[in-house]
Amino acid sequence: MQQSLSRLLGMLGYKTYPEGTINAIQCLLDAVNPKSGGYSSNVETRQNCYHSLSKILWELDSDISKHLNSQLINSIYTSYKNGLEDYTSDERGDVGSWIRAQCIRSFVASSTLLFKLFPNDTGKWVDINTYQEIVAALLKQAAERLDHIRIVAGTELCKLVHGWKESGASENWDLKGIDIFRREFLDIPTVDQRWGEGTWLYPKIINMLEVEDYRTTLLTGIVLSIGSRNEGTTKPASNALTSYALSLPLSSIQSSSFTLLHFLRSISALAQKNITSNTLFVPILQTFHSLLDGGALSRLGEEEYEDKVQGEEMLKTILMFGGRNVEKLKSVPRINASMHLVIGFVALPSMKLEAIGLLPQFLGHKFPTIRSNAAEALYLVLQTVDFDVDPEIEEILLETEWSSELDNGMKERIEKLITLLREAE
DSSP: OHHHHHHHTTSSOTTTSGGGHHHHHHHHHHHTOTTSTTOOOOHHHHHHHHHHHHHHHHHHGGGHHHHOOHHHHHHHHHHHHHHTTOOOOBTTBOTHHHHHHHHHHHHHHHHHHHHHHOTTOGGGTSOHHHHHHHHHHHHHHHHSSOHHHHHHHHHHHHHHHHHHHHHTOOGGGSOTTHHHHHHHHTTSOSSOGGGGOHHHHHHHHGGGGGOHHHHHHHHHHHHHHHTSSOHHHHHHHHHHHHHHHHHSOSSTTTOSSOOHHHHHHHHHHHHHHTTTOHHHHHHHHHHHHHHHHTTTTHHHHHSOOTTHHHHHHHHHHHHHHHHTTGGGOOOHHHHHHHHHHHHHHTTSGGGHHHHHTTTHHHHTOSSHHHHHHHHHHHHHHHTTOSSOOOHHHHHHHHHSOTTSOOOHHHHHHHHHHHHHHHHOO
């Protein structure tokens, strides 16, 4: 019944019979607002509500100014913004993606209509900051892990840019960094399945990180893709981000553009903000490890540049994201991600001793699987280091039964291993 009603409210002739328009819109807004008594927990109903909201605006068309006010229009846009953060899941999977896809389409449909109707005073109807925040959310969805959502988001972003241009609306409503977007995307067909292909998409969309207003939101989408379990998404996103980091200048002295330090500060700020959320923090740790493994982080410790002291501090900050309060963590995926990051730093000469000092947290962890994983990861990293590895180190790593009880004998072997690693040159 709710699903049918939410669809019906978008199909009535509001232009001919406008009396119930405001009540219909408010009913739809209540159904998608978790704080409202009229909220619907049914995913399909909420999806239909978002569709109906944009359909009502298109039905009213030029009569919008007669029957609606800016407060109501802004409430609709706020609902689109909130819907783009819907990650509801059930036995069918990420059903929230249906809502996100609909919010993308409804936002673009509503915006292109308002551009057409009010090219010179769009700002009287929609708050520009809310609008740009939603554009940033679309870029995030265009970079996220689900192929079909990336296709929807990319396609609709192109429609939005074309709609703005055709309307002649103020430049304030164009995408920030539009020159970058045009260079990368506007020469492609309106609907292009390549938005779902990671190897094509990520090297392009990553360049939008230069736009400060969109950076954090877009970076969140890229990081979530790196942390996904889909190899077709994880690897292209990771490779593209590492290549991008390797291409950035080390400091503003070398270039006035976006630098490697700016880039890493953005990820670090995201990490600090989400330190209690494994959903995002674990992919951030994986992103740092990818950048370390790809050689991007080593530039801060090895190359000479004006801001080297700040660069070395950044390396310590990143290391401690992996090494802080490990004994208090309960999530095995998070502990594993922390472990791989810390062990990766052992191969970085400028951070070797700091990283070695954190190893006992993993080699002597209360979970046997963490001890085993740490020993294996450390053995593999030591095959790549520039210092001489004492044969006794490999002997301890290979011959210790890491999955057995954490007794005094194992603790002594860990202490011996740490001593040998510190002495290695």
